[in-house]
Amino acid sequence: MNFVWSGPWSETIKSALYQDIGRGDITTNSIVQAGQKAEAVLVAREDLVVCGLPVVAEVFSLLDSRIRMLPETPDGGGVRAGNVICTISGPARGILTGERVALNFFQNLSAVATLTRRYVEQIAGTNAQIVDTRKTTPGLRQLQKYAVRIGGGRNHRMGLDDGVLIKENHIALAGSVTEAIKRVEESVSHLHRIQIECETLDQVREALNAGAQAILLDNMDLDTMRRAVDIAGGKALLEASGTVNLDNVRAVAETGVDLISVGAITHSAGSKDVSLLVKS
Secondary structure (H helix, E strand, O other): OOOOOOOOOHHHHHHHHHHHHOOOOHHHHHHOOOOOEEEEEEEEOOOEEOOOHHHHHHHHHHHOOOOEEEEOOOOOOEEOOOOEEEEEEEEHHHHHHHHHHHHHHHHHHHHHHHHHHHHHHHOOOOOOEEEOOOOOOOOOHHHHHHHHHHOOOEOOOOOOOOOEEEOHHHHHHHOOHHHHHHHHHHHOOOOOOEEEEEOOHHHHHHHHHHOOOEEEEEOOOHHHHHHHHHHHOOOOEEEEEOOOOOOOHHHHHOOOOOEEEOOHHHHOOOOOOEEEEEOO
16 A cells, blocks of 8 residues: 655554554455445534544545545534534545544544533633643644644643653752752753742742743642742743543632643543444
């Protein structure tokens, strides 16, 4: 199978196709005649936020450029159980061979977008914003962070080379919050914002005095977060992290923090129930 470069996620998609197809789709190639055409629909089996249609399109395009897709709802749109999401038409062999890989991507990305949307809706009317983390499925970070944006959230670092975040182990090895910040300031460009993880209010004070521009409030309770907001007084961006869920995210937002990072929107989103059905 001779794949060509097509889009920003092509290498990830190619890898998934190679893994699934191997030396060829034995079943489809035995039953479906070469040149036979088909039309199929992608159907939601539960309510969801649509995400991943460009990926689905690329899966089929990489298999057979003659396959066409007609979306009923764009990425970011909401659909109800039973709704048709898109129509796929073209060579039947390509449609059946790409079905599982296309669904695997689409079901997970739609789940990430749907869960992100729920968190975003929970804090509507506050000044806080939902952000993701690096707790993503290996190989799928770019795609899952795309799904977070589709769901209305914002992206944190894409990777370790993306920004500075001094965590507890960095502090332990540096010896103190102040020393860790000092070492970063001596090493990185002035264009990098320095963020540091703090577990106590004393660390928050120390980080502010050392010049931190952003502080991650790690596993603090609501009262401690409110006090951290007062101490910071707008001098640094504050991000709440740890033990955040749909039941308490509103209360976290109302403490006055700027950002709320939620690992669950990527690492625990699961998959939405979606089917690809060939019209007979």
